[in-house]
Amino acid sequence: MPLRLPSALTPPGTVTEGSGPEAEDTERSALLNAVDRFGDFWVLGVFVIMVLVFGLLSPSHDLFTRASWLNISQYAVEFLLLAVGQTFVIITGGIDLSDGAVLGFTGMVSGVVMQDLLSAHANSMLTTVVGFATAIFLGAGIGFVNGFLITRLRLPPTIVTLGSLTAIGAGATPLINGGNEVVNIPSQIGTIGETLIANWVYVPVLVAGVSCVVMGLVLHRTRFGLRTYAIGSNSVGARRAGISVDNHLVWVYTISGLLAGVAGMMVMANFTDASPLSGQNDELNAIAAVVIGGASLFGGRGHMLGTVVGTFIIALLVTGLVLVGVSGSWQEVATGVIVIAAVAGDQVRLRLAER
Amino acid sequence: MTNRSWLKGARSRAAIGVAVLGLLAGTTLAVTAGAGATTTSANTKYTITLIPGNTVDPFYITMHYGAIQEAKKLGVTLKWVGATQWEPSVQIPLVKSVLASKPDALVICPTDVVALFNPIDEFVKAGIPVIAVDNTLKNTSILTSAISSDNYQGGEAAADAIAKLAHDKGQVAVVSVEQGVSTTDLRQSGFAYEMKKYPDMKLVALDYDMDSATTAETQTRSILLAHPALVGIFGTNGYSVEGVGKGVDAAGMKGKVFVAGYDAEPAQVALLKQGVINILVIQNPAEEGALGVQYAYDYLIGHKSLIKKSVYLPNVVATTTNASNPKISQYFYKTSA
Numbered sequence: 272m273p274l275r276l277p278s279a280l281t282p283p284g285t286v287t288e289g290s291g292p293e294a295e296d297t298e299r300s301a302l303l304n305a306v307d308r309f310g311d312f313w314v315l316g317v318f319v320i321m322v323l324v325f326g327l328l329s330p331s332h333d334l335f336t337r338a339s340w341l342n343i344s345q346y347a348v349e350f351l352l353l354a355v356g357q358t359f360v361i362i363t364g365g366i367d368l369s370d371g372a373v374l375g376f377t378g379m380v381s382g383v384v385m386q387d388l389l390s391a392h393a394n395s396m397l398t399t400v401v402g403f404a405t406a407i408f409l410g411a412g413i414g415f416v417n418g419f420l421i422t423r424l425r426l427p428p429t430i431v432t433l434g435s436l437t438a439i440g441a442g443a444t445p446l447i448n449g450g451n452e453v454v455n456i457p458s459q460i461g462t463i464g465e466t467l468i469a470n471w472v473y474v475p476v477l478v479a480g481v482s483c484v485v486m487g488l489v490l491h492r493t494r495f496g497l498r499t500y501a502i503g504s505n506s507v508g509a510r511r512a513g514i515s516v517d518n519h520l521v522w523v524y525t526i527s528g529l530l531a532g533v534a535g536m537m538v539m540a541n542f543t544d545a546s547p548l549s550g551q552n553d554e555l556n557a558i559a560a561v562v563i564g565g566a567s568l569f570g571g572r573g574h575m576l577g578t579v580v581g582t583f584i585i586a587l588l589v590t591g592l593v594l595v596g597v598s599g600s601w602q603e604v605a606t607g608v609i610v611i612a613a614v615a616g617d618q619v620r621l622r623l624a625e626r
Numbered sequence: 627m628t629n630r631s632w633l634k635g636a637r638s639r640a641a642i643g644v645a646v647l648g649l650l651a652g653t654t655l656a657v658t659a660g661a662g663a664t665t666t667s668a669n670t671k672y673t674i675t676l677i678p679g680n681t682v683d684p685f686y687i688t689m690h691y692g693a694i695q696e697a698k699k700l701g702v703t704l705k706w707v708g709a710t711q712w713e714p715s716v717q718i719p720l721v722k723s724v725l726a727s728k729p730d731a732l733v734i735c736p737t738d739v740v741a742l743f744n745p746i747d748e749f750v751k752a753g754i755p756v757i758a759v760d761n762t763l764k765n766t767s768i769l770t771s772a773i774s775s776d777n778y779q780g781g782e783a784a785a786d787a788i789a790k791l792a793h794d795k796g797q798v799a800v801v802s803v804e805q806g807v808s809t810t811d812l813r814q815s816g817f818a819y820e821m822k823k824y825p826d827m828k829l830v831a832l833d834y835d836m837d838s839a840t841t842a843e844t845q846t847r848s849i850l851l852a853h854p855a856l857v858g859i860f861g862t863n864g865y866s867v868e869g870v871g872k873g874v875d876a877a878g879m880k881g882k883v884f885v886a887g888y889d890a891e892p893a894q895v896a897l898l899k900q901g902v903i904n905i906l907v908i909q910n911p912a913e914e915g916a917l918g919v920q921y922a923y924d925y926l927i928g929h930k931s932l933i934k935k936s937v938y939l940p941n942v943v944a945t946t947t948n949a950s951n952p953k954i955s956q957y958f959y960k961t962s963a
Contacts, residue, residue, distance in 0.1 A: 333852055336851065338850075338877065341876075342844055342847035342877075345843075345876070346840065349840060445710050445711065446682070449682050449962075451682075451891065451893075451961055454892050454893050454896050541840070541872070542868065544893050544896075546839065546868075546893070548838070549839075552838070586844075589845065590844055590847075591848075593845050593848035593852065596831065596852065603836065
């Protein structure tokens with residue numbers, strides 16, 4: 272599927288770049304076209320090179336095993352879900368710093384709800400359904416509030432979502448259940464997390480995968496996606512074109528919150544408990560994944576497939592460095608370097624495009 | 627420091643909160659602190675105030691419990707004042723307000739080894755003895771006593787317990803929090819040093835999970851892939867060992883690779899009982915609190931010779947096998963005092 276990257280990286284509605292590689296533009300030099308094409312593919316290239324390097328360096332090539340795939344894909348779940356929502360937000364030129372905190376908060380609230388239902392002898396199936404619904408609606412609700420504050424009070428997304436991060440992550444979450452992990456939740460939730468489909472795919476990985484595909488289609492194949500790009504490229508222009516920019520942004524932040532709620536449930540399914548620490552600093556990995564995937568923090572550019580590749584690059588760093596025996600601290604260094612390289616590469620490309 | 631991981635997260639988030647919200651709204655304390663205070667009264671002339679690292683961590687709740695029991699025994703009044711977060715910028719104003727209330731003695735877990743020196747020194751200058759529990763100060767000269775768990779010994783105990791289960795041979799790994807955290811660094815060095823005593827055992831991997839159980843899990847699974855001969859992994863705090871236990875379980879190695887960890891909050895105890903975690907090194911916060919109160923009392927009644935300047939309390943080792951034994955389970959951390 273990587274072949275679809277170029278056209279989608281310069282989606283319809285993009286104002287900063289009126290031309291994709293397919294566009295016939297005689298002014299464009301061969302060099303520029305080459306740079307453009309390299310820019311589109313380089314993330315995937317980096318990923319492939321990393322897979323090969325870690326795979327060949329790891330003792331007995333452990334990276335190329337089923338166990339390794341299960342490990343990496345399971346680790347990627349929560350970052351993937353957050354990054355999918357973050358992709359929409361970043362394409363509109365915004366940012367959601369609160370999604371990691373929302374993950375932890377929704378997980379804790381849902382955990383406490385389930386704990387109370389269980390102690391009231393509710394059916395565990397019902398409890399699970401109510402718990403899931405709580406997390407999803409709560410996440411969407413917080414996202415809605417973020418979007419509402421950003422659009423109606425005209426506050427910068429950085430400030431609103433940083434406020435949410437602080438109020439929820441540092442203020443509210445530690446107060447739930449006295450700051451303790453919630454242990455008494457239905458054991459079926461853990462079973463869901465452990466269940467393998469066709470021996471290769473954990474249920475949470477499937478959930479994240481389906482979310483990627485559905486939201487990828489929404490982004491690249493619907494009017495909603497088109498408007499997302501239009502707002503990020505030129506919000507004034509989008510407004511003049513009759514797009515209800517404010518309502519659209521509220522939806523985008525609501526989606527981000529909702530997916531953070533889903534991520535909260537997936538983390539809970541993994542550990543069979545709800546932890547106030549879950550999601551801490553996850554927003555940074557999610558943003559990094561989106562940026563590595565080729566999105567511009569100035570808005571208007573980004574691609575779902577790029578986000579998926581970006582997420583797996585981060586997941587691969589964590590597991591790959593351990594496999595080759597490099598201390599885990601280097602993982603942070605490597606992630607930082609790759610993010611800067613991604614943004615720098617992007618800037619070089621834009622500058623060349625402006626010539 | 628207990629290294630309950632959210633402390634650090636809360637700390638960094640609160641730091642952001644202080645920087646941004648403080649500027650914006652001036653409501654930082656309301657958002658990030660949520661201070662709490664309770665009093666355990668008795669009809670006496672002595673009032674001792676206990677300021678924990680935070681008020682929600684079971685470790686400190688258990689410390690409070692121990693202090694309450696001791697205060698009742700000695701017939702002193704105990705006050706408990708703290709914030710929900712491990713955060714010096716929140717603790718310092720609390721400490722200052724406690725000084726204004728003029729207690730007879732202060733028992734405190736300083737949330738920073740340097741930043742709390744001056745606020746604590748104010749007490750000493752006012753003639754109020756100060757005893758540090760759990761964490762300490764860099765300059766201990768002003769403290770009447772410093773009481774903490776022996777983290778190095780805890781690491782050694784974890785190593786011995788894994789060695790015993792693995793019959794003294796095989797490869798082991800450590801998943802710790804991050805470099806530069808004094809408590810977990812000591813646990814990790816104690817573990818590494820003790821392992822050298824076993825000629826057929828070798829420490830082959832050391833990773834840092836940056837306070838994330840999810841990361842600890844994936845690192846564990848990677849370690850298991852890279853080192854098929856592994857027999858044990860030590861997670862140096864509660865969240866690390868939770869991720870390690872889950873990783874070993876998910877890789878289908880439960881019972882083949884032994885998991886040792888730290889602290890005994892409800893989540894870790896549950897995993898210990900399930901056998902996902904095989905060994906827990908448990909600190910004794912109740913004793914820290916009780917001894918802190920006792921030393922304060924000794925000082926006040928003039929029995930200063932009974933006070934040791936520095937105390938390292940030994941840890942308790944719980945295993946899946948002895949987890950239900952009341953002699954062990956009495957040390958599990960409490961969620962209410």
